[in-house]
Amino acid sequence: MSRRPEPSAVPDPADFPTRPYDLVKEFTIALVVVALLTAGLAALFSSPDDKPVTLASWSRADGADFTATAVTELGGTSGTAEYGPPYNHTSDAAQKLGPLGLQSAAGVRIPIDTANDFVLRPLTKAPESPGVRAGLATWSAAPASRQQSWTKAYSDALAKAPGGDPAKVAGGDYGPVPVLTTRLLGLARSGALDGQLQAEGTFYQTDYTRPLLFLSDGSYLESLARAQHLGGDQWGMMNETGSYPGQAWLWLYTFWYQIDPFKSSGNADALVWGLMALLSLGLVLVPFIPGVRSVPRWTRVHRLIWRSYYREQEAAVRARQSGG
Amino acid sequence: MTITGLLLSDNRGLSAPVDLNGPGHYVHWGVIQLSVSNLVVIGVMVVVFVAALLLPFPGGRK
């Protein structure tokens, strides 16, 4: 009952010879098979569960990295501090997709002030020693340029110190920065900073933005990830911790990050995700894309799938020719 | 963790006969870096797909 009587119209399946078929039984068998496979795989392999990093475990495992990161948070030079939207306004930080500035357009909807949120507020909320109280006062009294020069000088000094150890830093004009970051390190090691950043003075909390950003700004989390091949340039998006299979379906998403021009572009994320949005749309719209939609016809896979049907058709044609 | 807690909860890390928590192995081929686990999964998918195409399907028509 096609309303478009084209000669190449796809025929109605109901017009073809049939065989009996038990839909419900097939579904039940499939369900049992999958359930058994799942139960077996889970019993054999279980699932990965690497413990999360906390500010406490980070600061204890790598105090030098924690301190260096804390200095950049205070000085506003950390990854988060210079991120741009949605965390803050930083000129030229946002990525662009050609002429489209989608990152900027979204605006600063998750405002983060790294100096206050990650360093100063936790310090003021915690019980302070007189030295820290004085340091906080010195800090807030100083103009921004002075604060910048202190943090930059201390950052540089930490980088030069053996092992980045704050205890081995050369003398210099760092203002109150060493006192503040030493105290922050102590707060972190005690576990208090985890609580401070997560709770932010409230009781119930399910948003881990602040502690996660702080963790991401350091090198410790990344070093753990890279050791397990989870880094962006290690095809990490596809991988899982340990030897577990990961997310093989993300192969094309992560592929672009491994090659130029994406690899060395400051707009890599925007470019890759823009491209993947386009390709995804392409996959959804395959039936409408000339060329792509003809690939099945050109390849021989369908001849395999329907080989019994094609054999019967050829036999029928031969029978008609010889019998006719 | 209390003794009761230990008894009630399982010895999590030891219960899986095949422990996949050890460091993974990776195959490098040019710019491609694949974990052996992912390679196995993809390989099995291809094998299963080809098998589905080739294996004879039982039952004739009515």
Place this chain on the structure above:
Amino acid sequence: MSDRGEPSAADTPQRNESAPVGWTGAVRRRAVAALPPDKLLPDTQPAYMASWIYVFGVLTVASLIVVLVTGGVLALEGPAWWHVSGIGKYVNGLHLWSVELFMFFMVIHLWGKFFMAAWRGRRALTWVTGAVCFFASIGTAFTGYLVQQNFDSQWIAGQAKDGLNSVGIGAFFNVLDFGQMLMWHIVLLPFVLGVLTVWHILLVRRRGIVPPIGATDPADSATATAPAAPPSAPTPAPGEVL
């Protein structure tokens, strides 16, 4: 409740078509016309369906059910349970491996359907809904990885935020916000995926399984096409007006 009088035994269900009773009657009429019971739950299939590639659709659906059930068990005890309980760890394993199987079967199903050009014969929407299911599944799995509450979640969140922020999405969809991601994972996305899956399956039932590439209507051949037994009486499809 109806005051239209009882139908007599000889009346056919089509009697109501000429007298639609409001919106309900119209919906019922259209639903039954599009998917009469023997089309919704057929007990025959076209004989050209003679390949193992056809089982991957039902395997995908079956896997999805196991994913939902195991996810439901995890939901019974809350997101932290599997870290502190041996049984919880096993259920989490069930959820992980059913997802791996789900993606495994779905992709093979996609490969098969592509090489069959299964969108032919007004089946484009079937392909479209299926492809959107694929991407919705990736998104659902992604939020699942985010709410594991372990090192993997931390790293994935930290990485994914860059991709999403770069195109403006991150400002609204904050992967660092566990509460938000959990609700997307267990409420919003499963609902969307469920609706898409049901729609996809109903489309398959409605259009029937696509005939082979190059197949012609058996009735169009000059003589009988079936070399063996005569075709069994196919389910009548006069209702397929759409």
